[in-house]
Amino acid sequence: MSQTITVEGMSCEHCEQTVEDALEGVQGVNSVDVDREAERATVEGDAETADLVEAVDEAGYEASA
Numbered sequence: 001m002s003q004t005i006t007v008e009g010m011s012c013e014h015c016e017q018t019v020e021d022a023l024e025g026v027q028g029v030n031s032v033d034v035d036r037e038a039e040r041a042t043v044e045g046d047a048e049t050a051d052l053v054e055a056v057d058e059a060g061y062e063a064s065a
Contacts, residue, residue: 003043005052008062010036015061022059026051 007019016034019041023032028047035041041063043052049065056063 001044001046003047003049003052003065005041005043005049005056006039006064007034007036007041007056008039010034010039010061012036018059019056019061022055023052026055 010016010019013036016036020032020034023029023034023041023043026047028045029043029052030045031043033042041052041056053063053065
């Protein structure tokens with residue numbers, strides 16, 4: 001299953017990597033593609049959307065489904 005969440009606050013490649021690492025740490029995530037210019041992250045797997053949003057928020061960025 002593929003999910004896309006909106007991620008605000010990313011300004012550089014390091015930001016993208018931080019968000020990617022946070023999302024990869026969520027149980028059920030198989031792969032992640034983060035695009036700071038589009039302000040979104042696409043996640044493959046069966047993770048709960050709320051868990052994805054929480055992981056991004058905890059990493060210091062604003063996420064919404």
